[in-house]
Amino acid sequence: MTSSVLGEAEPEDWAEPEDWVLARSGDPAAFGVFFKAYRKRVLWQAMRSVDSFHDAEDIAALVFLETWRRRDSVRIVNGSIVPWLLVTTNNVARNFSRTRRRHRQAMESLPAPRHQDDFAPTVNDRLDGEPRRAAVRAAFARLSAKEQDVVSLCIVQGMQLADTAAALGVPVGTVKSRLSRAKSKLVDLTVDLVDSTSLAGGVQ
Structure with a gap:
């Protein structure tokens, strides 16, 4: 499933920076094309920071939400938005990991429940062996x-x-x-x- 999602074709009608000007103006349709054009790139970058594809999807969603929110201040380098997207992905992934650690620490502070077999480590080993x-x-x-x-x-x-x-x-x-x-x-x-x-x- 992962390979098919990451392998989806990118639109051929996206041109930087002209189309980004339209997306930045607040045009939802243009931003949708922008999302499809760069979703795979952002997902791959997120996967370098987390070991779960679902976590990478969550990070990617936050990256594009941040891109929309800060679209007027996005930095274009040599006509490309990719560098800004990659750095933003790193920042979001770091915040995401910190939030996960805090949640894990909070859960560990709770009284221990009755023992039950945890199959998560086995599943993770199989997915990332x-x-x-x-x-x-x-x-x-x-x-x-x-x-x-x-x-x-x-x-x-x-x-x-x-x-x-x-x-x-x-x-x-x-x-x-x-x-x-x-x-x-x-x-x-x-x-x-x-x-x-x-x-x-x-x-x-």
């Missing part, structure tokens, strides 16, 4: 917010350093240093996590 993919996602989560943004734009999106700097509003030198740090961390973390996954049976 590939150790390296899980390790890369876990390693990405351990990067700082600023490092996640440069990785998303430079490595995942393949943007030039100058365009990434423009999207983030920082000097090119800052992007270079963040990217260098992030690459080093990802190499170390991925190796460590893959090793521990092989021993423990999966990244939790």
